[in-house]
Amino acid sequence: MTDPKEPTAPAYAKAGVDLDHDESFIDEVKEIVRTTHRPEVLSSIGGFAGLFKTPDRYKDPVLVAATDGVGTKIKLAAQIGRFDTIGIDCVAMVVNDLIVQGAEPLVFLDYIAMARLEKKIAADALRGLAEGCRRAGCALLGGETATMPGVYREGDLEMVGFSVGVVERDSIIDGSTISEGDSVIGLSSSGFHSNGYSLVRSILDKSIAAGESELFGTAPGLKSSLASELLAPTRIYVKPILNLLRDFTVHGLCHITGGGFDGNIPRVLPRGVRARINPAAWPRPGVYDWIQQCGELDKSELLRVFNCGIGMVIVAPEAQTKDICQRLEGLGERAYVIGTIERKNPDEAALLMDASFRPPA
Numbered sequence: 001m002t003d004p005k006e007p008t009a010p011a012y013a014k015a016g017v018d019l020d021h022d023e024s025f026i027d028e029v030k031e032i033v034r035t036t037h038r039p040e041v042l043s044s045i046g047g048f049a050g051l052f053k054t055p056d057r058y059k060d061p062v063l064v065a066a067t068d069g070v071g072t073k074i075k076l077a078a079q080i081g082r083f084d085t086i087g088i089d090c091v092a093m094v095v096n097d098l099i100v101q102g103a104e105p106l107v108f109l110d111y112i113a114m115a116r117l118e119k120k121i122a123a124d125a126l127r128g129l130a131e132g133c134r135r136a137g138c139a140l141l142g143g144e145t146a147t148m149p150g151v152y153r154e155g156d157l158e159m160v161g162f163s164v165g166v167v168e169r170d171s172i173i174d175g176s177t178i179s180e181g182d183s184v185i186g187l188s189s190s191g192f193h194s195n196g197y198s199l200v201r202s203i204l205d206k207s208i209a210a211g212e213s214e215l216f217g218t219a220p221g222l223k224s225s226l227a228s229e230l231l232a233p234t235r236i237y238v239k240p241i242l243n244l245l246r247d248f249t250v251h252g253l254c255h256i257t258g259g260g261f262d263g264n265i266p267r268v269l270p271r272g273v274r275a276r277i278n279p280a281a282w283p284r285p286g287v288y289d290w291i292q293q294c295g296e297l298d299k300s301e302l303l304r305v306f307n308c309g310i311g312m313v314i315v316a317p318e319a320q321t322k323d324i325c326q327r328l329e330g331l332g333e334r335a336y337v338i339g340t341i342e343r344k345n346p347d348e349a350a351l352l353m354d355a356s357f358r359p360p361a
Helices: 010-014 019-023 026-034 073-080 086-099 119-136 197-209 226-231 238-247 260-268 286-295 299-305 318-330
Strands: 061-069 104-114 139-147 157-168 183-188 252-255 273-277 310-316 335-343 351-353
Touching (some): 026 119, 073 086, 073 197, 086 104, 086 119, 086 238, 104 119, 104 238, 119 139, 119 157, 183 318, 197 226, 226 286, 238 310, 238 318, 252 260, 260 310, 260 351, 310 318, 310 335, 318 335
Parallel strands (some): 273 351
Antiparallel strands (some): 104 157, 183 310, 252 310, 273 335
């Protein structure tokens, strides 16, 4: 008979996977995720799969699913030694993609992998995930924590998220109703969000090596340390957008992620129209001036790689623009009318960045 005090799989532990150590983490996980649960959750952490039901108030529900990761921002988190914000990033990158379809996020699942389970790091990451879920109003339904020696290096962390949302069939937002004369409204970002960090880290390393920047020091135009600015978690737009959808007409929504304006806004525009946007129509946070100067980037590349201060774009009827902006400001968002929708010829681009253009007030 096996002594219960003895390790259950000593050979496996020697190979880099300690089952007793890893399985003891489940109780801590349960405490972290419990605060995120919604009434629709029908299962608890520890099962093989999570169970939930669609809210009863939906008459013709359509489920919407999305997945994303944190990207190389996670390497910066390891360099700085702070993992409690990247979980928010992971949730944000996924649920912001759901809300652009008009979908309310219901549940979120995560995948975390390490060479060896370091409980402090994993717990910090999970607390960030739980905080992100609370901000989005969805339940952290479950996930997977994998120990993979030989695949990941010691201290490395991989994090990926998956979410399912729901929208009434006749309320799906797909951009098909966007038309000439609509206003383009931009919502402020909280920084780079979780995109472009391969370039950010490259510029940061060179700037530090040259003595031009200090990770834990301030830089001209920044309100806090460079580390804090670069790790600022991605803004989650779910609750203000859901509030907006209850009372206003929204023709299109666009999450500004990798590819910036060029790579995202055309994705939601129907044929025959284009967006004319003035890149000077909103204040650009100082961290973008820092990256542009240190990296010697031209304006076109800056707008193509980064969100440049606008994380979500709303396309709505011009007549509702003022009221929409007032509502968003009341919900704590900074909203700016940054452009308009106009007719275009077949050979014209779907996006025109025009610094001389004056959006309607």
